[in-house]
Amino acid sequence: MDPAAACATFAHPFPAGQSGFGGASLYIPHPVQELEQDIKTALSAAIQQVFGAEVPAAQLTIQPTRKEFAGSFTLVTFPLTKALGKGPEQIGQALGEWLTANEPKVSGYNVVKGFLNLEIADAEWLRRFAQLVQRPDGAPMPTGGPQDVVVEYSSPNTNKPLHLGHLRNNFLGYSVAEILKATGATVTKANLVNDRGIHICKSMLAYQHYGHGETPQSAGIKGDHLAGKYYVLFEKHYREQVRQLEAEGVAPEIAKKQAPLMLEAQTMLQQWEQGDDAVITLWKQMNGWVYEGFDETYKTIGVDFDKFYYESGTYLLGKERVEEGLQKGVFFRKEDGSVWVDLKEEGLDEKLLLRADGTSVYITQDLGTAELKYQDFGYDLSVYVIADEQNYHMQVLKAVLKKLGKPYADAIYHLSYGMVDLPSGKMKSREGTVVDADELVREVVEAAKTATLEKGKIEGLSDDEQAQLFHTLGLGALKYYLLKVDPKKRMLFNPEESVQLEGHTGPFIQYSHARIAQLRRKAQQMGIAETADFSTLLALEKTEREMVEELARYGSVVAEAARSFSPAVVAQYAYDLAKAYNRFYAEVPVLQEADETRRAFRVALSAQTARAIKASMSLLGIEVPERM
């Protein structure tokens, strides 16, 4: 296998040594990233002063100090032992000593084995906190990553309604797009609709046979579900025909191909490609119904798109790419007329690009869509949110585009996520275990309603506001449940756990926000200002300092989430934040605090926490209520 090709396949779109300040002047640096940078610079200077050695700040690795030790930043000194010719503890002592004496931001230190823990002066934390408060909402976080991005997600087939697997896809895609936006990138959300092919013909055919002119209106069924109904009907009758043929002694493989319904469907596909009027009319009508249904679902689950692509509109462009490859001599034609590409050098296989009868396969369309997307947006990163069962397919797509010499081949990133399992096992449409998206959403909202009414804390809300709240909470639970898991991992969907409101859940975080909102309403009644000068505060209490540190992490969390294309990073942070705040809230009085400055500080701390919770949840596509 060609190492260069392998490398390109796994090339990461974000720079490796994410310093974060690479000439991106439009960014407003985030306080803690800046502070980390300052500490590194100071450490580098300390090494220079104490040991007379040059170790650039960029080479030093600093990490947050573990909770059980005093301090905020930790330098691991093991890696320095060779360069400085001293033991790890000696190095830690000497550097700690020097920094405490010469760097006002460092107020103290301790050394445990090869770890130098640095304590940051409270005055410095207060200064950083004030900066955080003043930082405008939505100010971009520096990553040095791509600027023009297309995120393709959802990408449904128009023969079936959305199910649980699509929900993971939709929530991931939406969230990753929002996270990339937060880094300052211009992001286009794209949806590639699979609106043509044999499977679409199957539901059309079944509708012709058994539909009796039914419409979503006449049947009272959402359009996508109506199409799905006929797809199921096709399968049912088709299987019946196969069974019958087999009973007549026809071999199973032959029976599957010779069943009348299958032959009809194939004929219909050919008619479709030839532009047959009746078929096209039916196709447009049924797809129209499906799109209305999808629109409704998208609205309900709170995802959106800037651009729609349809495979019916790109597969011809794909055939042109195949032609292009033949001319360039990177594809070849077999005796039967089919077109192939040889990817053995890339560690892959020979791959069919066009059938002998000239009809396109999946990859043909994908070649066309990639080209079109690049023409439209000239992106420097194109993210495909597609389940991991298509890893091989995506490798092939990238390799083929590379063979064609397309400049955008390297800009493609496959955000590969794991499938969703049920406690009973895999979702199988054959066995009817597929969890329908619309139905699931109804159930989680209903569960949120029941639980919220039981708590009885929402008197005074209008019916509309209540309905809105149940929706926010139900969807919050569902989205958080699906997003908190690392995308690349296969996950288990437990229906009972997904509507839980306690523990590591979306509603737990929403609750923390609502509680702060209540506190702020009271603070306002009491006339406590949320911003004030806290410089007279001499010392922070432990729980206060922990809150400030937690709040200050926000910037690097967003950068890390973008770099790893992982909403789970943000989800974990939102939870940590809420958890830390709840501890703070239980341990110290806020409104009851006697000292006026400290009281104002704690209110400001609460307000900033609410802001950070809202911001991170919004990156997940989750709303937070003012009361619940």
Added chain:
RNA sequence: GGUUGUGUAGCUCAAUUGGAUAGAGCAUCUGACUACGAAUCAGAAGGUUUAAGGUUCGACUCCUUACACGACCA
């Protein structure tokens, strides 16, 4: 068969990308609401990180082999 992903507490997931005594939630047990919202907080218990080797100051993380489960390619 080939390629590839995953394997961490009874269950569901983390672990700052090679750093300190592997952390949370659920479930179980104990304590805290006439101080600001108990959808909360504090605490207990729960681990040979699938197994065996290797690399090094240091391994859940990297390498080799085996096992289990999944996906894809024939």
